[in-house]
Amino acid sequence: MMSLRSIARSAPRALARASTTSTISRCQRTSNILSARPTSFLRTQQVSAFSTSLLRKAMAGEVDEEVSAKLASEIDFEKDVKQNEPLPASIKDFLDNSAFKVEDVPGREDVVLTRTFGDEKITVTFSISDLHSYEPDMMEDQAMEDDLEDIESGQNQQEQRTGAADLAEEANEDLEAGSDEAAVPCRLNIVIEKPNKGALNIEALAQDGAVVVENLYYYADPKLAHSTDANAVHAAQDAYPGPPFGSLDEDLQILMERYLEERGITQALALFAPDYMDFKEQKEYMAWLKNVKAFIDA
Template sequence: MMSIRAVARSVPRTLTRLSSTALRQSRAARPSSQLLKSSWTPFRTSQFTSAFSTTPFRQSANSAVDEELSVKLESELQFEGELKESEQVPASVKDFLENSPFELKDTSGKEDVFLTRTYENEKITVSFSISDLANYEPDEYNEDSALGDEELDTPEGKQLAEAEAEEGVEDGEEREPGVPCRLNIVVEKPNKGALNIEAVAQDGQILVENFYYFKDAKMAHGETPEAVHAAEDTYPGPPFGSLDEDLQILMERYLEDRGVTQAMAVFVPDYMDLKEQREYNTWLKDVKTFVDA
């Protein structure tokens, strides 16, 4: 089952982040009493004070803001920690990592994730990025939704929207499509170049969009500006959907034999969700460390 976070990302921008992120917003929707009592007003009136008192006054105000920001960051970290304790790693992720022939390469602080394996004399690389989550723009939500934008801006509205999303899943109602996760698949053979397949993992399926061939494997990876330029000048082949249906089926089976299967289509979105959450926690810690320094 998709996590609350994943479900939240499948609804419009006004409803996104109903998972951990939306819950963060619901807790942060009301300004704290400390924030209301902060020194914003003296900041605005400081321009009327003498030049001699401006510098130390601003330093003092900045210190107060720094402290409030640090406290808020710590609150977010604690809240994320509570969410992490209540969540479990999806079975799809465990099963894939334990049973798949692919080796996972996930570098902390980087958006891209790589899956690599060898198949006979071939080297296969599948990459995807958590940037797809941040850039995802879902279709316009139901116009007859009972909740308006103003209601959604309140903590009660967010909680109600989250409850409705969970209820819809439990009742088996039709759900919005999941986040489309782009896959870049490269199949290399020594001294024979490479196939570069662009596909999308969504709702448990792998949908092939383009099927390229490059005589130089470097062009498939695009590691240098020269390689990218050379790839752009290469004939890309016809759109995959315009090929003969039997040819499309055989090409899809070709990928399945190499491990690009339904299991991967389920794994990728779930793993992206986990990685995005880890990176967000790391980001919170790094920002807090910087503010506190």
């Protein structure tokens, strides 16, 4: 489920659109009035007021002003959302209390957390691209459809109406309850390096306040764990990946999870990463709007 901000962003903003349309209509009426004036008057005005700026405007596209106005309304909308949406407590608590240093480069999708633990260097990376590639699980929707089919085929009309109403009410309650959840999972790439000893590479998922380990690899060359170039990616693919984490002995799985907790891969990180992913996406989207508007207006 997408965040409330994402839902609000995709909803139609009728007032903003009406304002934009009104502005364009005034421009069009002004243009019509000018076109109705005598040709000689226009010729005199053009000669006396000629400048490079007018020439530049004349060469611009016909929808530039409309696009710019729409971008401006989107920027205003995002500012309003930001003012009414405080910084999540999970982000503030993590930044204040965690040993990790947050590296957030404007304009890039990845967020990198780094820290040391004894002689180990620990790196945790996640990306806002998960917000765009996430597809909600459709199993509950399918189950609801199956229940509706059972009601239609196996009960009388009164029972059908009652059952359908109950299902609709349950669906609304689920939506209302889900709107408060940070339901978009965040993929974590965790690398633990030791000098001259290689690296462990853990692929995990931060969701619902828990870090769920999916895969665990060991690389003699730490560069393979980071996979920063094509050669490293190719070499990592050729290396033996190890067994699926879920197939390991249960006691070993539990011990590895405790091993990660000692190094800061905790519930606090599991809460922080999805919320910060959404927070960063908001910042990047606002910057994108401003950059596009500046380009259109230039």
